[in-house]
Amino acid sequence: MMEMARAHPLDATALDPEVELVARARAGDRDAFEQLFRRHYRQVYAVACRVLPNATEAEDVVQDAFVRAYGALGGFRGEAAFSTWVCRIAINIALRRARRLRAQPASLTEVPEGGPAQEPADAADLECLVEQRAEAHAVRQAVSGLPDKHRVVIALRYFEGYSCDEIARLLGCSVGTVWSRLFHAHRKLRARLGSAGKEAP
């Protein structure tokens, strides 16, 4: 998955074009901010999609997140990567929206899926492909039914490929909390998928 650049306040601007872009955007340069947007909107959109039920909501979150990020650039100290910072803003907005949309629980399957269509070679391959898709669908449905805090951790970890350290930074909690949420999310998921394990001695 995307490896996030670590921007340190002491990094030389010339060494990291992103630091320069952030500095220019902070000074009011909209072109620089647009470049930052084009660099990171995919990541922000993906994060928003994992929290919210549909693509339209996720797009709204992306727009809100970047508008708010532009206004708050003065407070961005550069201790985290810009992408992490914007993603955190997006997650906060998305979680707030998700709470508002509690009546209609988030379904990760409603998000439009892309990627190349696979052409099965023969009937066996077709059967295998259908089986895989059905299982993937079931897993995503099970994840959709998890509570917000567990769903976000699972989605960021396995669907977006963030490490637990990165998730902790995105959610503003400790790595231990992420590990714990991950563990409990797995247990709930297992129960939902009908493969509950043995109880601990």
Added chain:
Amino acid sequence: MSTCRQARAQLGRCLENHPPQAWLSEHLRRCPACAAELARLREEADRLYTAAAPLSLPDAERLWAGIAPRLPRRRSLYRLLLVPCAPAVLALLLWHARTPAPNQQVGHVSHPSPRAAWAPAPPHAPETPVPAAVPGEPRAPRSTTAAAGGAHRTATPRPSRRRQAPAVRSTPRAIARRPAPQSEPRAGRVALTARTTGEQESAVTLAPERHDGAAAPGLAPARVTESQSLPAEPVAAVVVAVLPSTSAHPATPGSGFSGSAGYPPPEPASIYPAVPGSSFLRAEMEDPVSGTTSHLTVTCETDESGRTRAVMIDYQVRPAAAREAAGET
């Protein structure tokens, strides 16, 4: 039992391919149940990885087209001095935001800004009479000269309401002695940015404990004198913007995020020229709903060499009852 529970709480670490701690390795070696649990977790992780479907991305142009018009037109280059303000002020600012101000000094043309309420006259400009507040009409800018630092201005007759009002002293001693107004909990902040003559960024932290939202009943006058918090050069201007409250989501220390992360951006700032040694920014606002009047005064003290010695920020809220008692209607 407790060891198994502790071990399982740490199994996420093993999923990350972090080397397990010695006690955890030892426990996994001895406890088949926990080892089986880890194996199941790994299996599930694989299922989750394979279940991740690639997303189809929206068109960047379309997204940007929705963002660009919403970006503030101008941003400050400087760090913020943050002063909390009362809900009444925010209510008034919102009221002004809905009411276009034809004589607005700074700001958008298309987006009437709440900053219109904060527009005092420049230090050397003649004063203008203040019309009575009429709901639905914008208030005219006003400035006051009753307190310290107003000697450079031309005194002009004021409406009777102002003459009857007791003078608000903003000298350092008066500010220091004044008790904190007992107003309702604050819901937002006014951001003040110091701009120096040399365009240097001033690293200022203005009483951060004041940003605790509802914890403090009112805002006492602030006096910033720490040398490391003051700009080296005289303050040439102050930029005022309105920020929403962040008390519900405080900044996470060391996380690289400021307290305003994730919140709506401030309105484009209004710039007020400063006159060192005087109260250069004085604004008064009236909430048409509650009748509350708010005063904001900023004073910069400089020494002979022109170096900024102190910045004082005074914010007063007068409830409608106090105004009525003073004979104001």
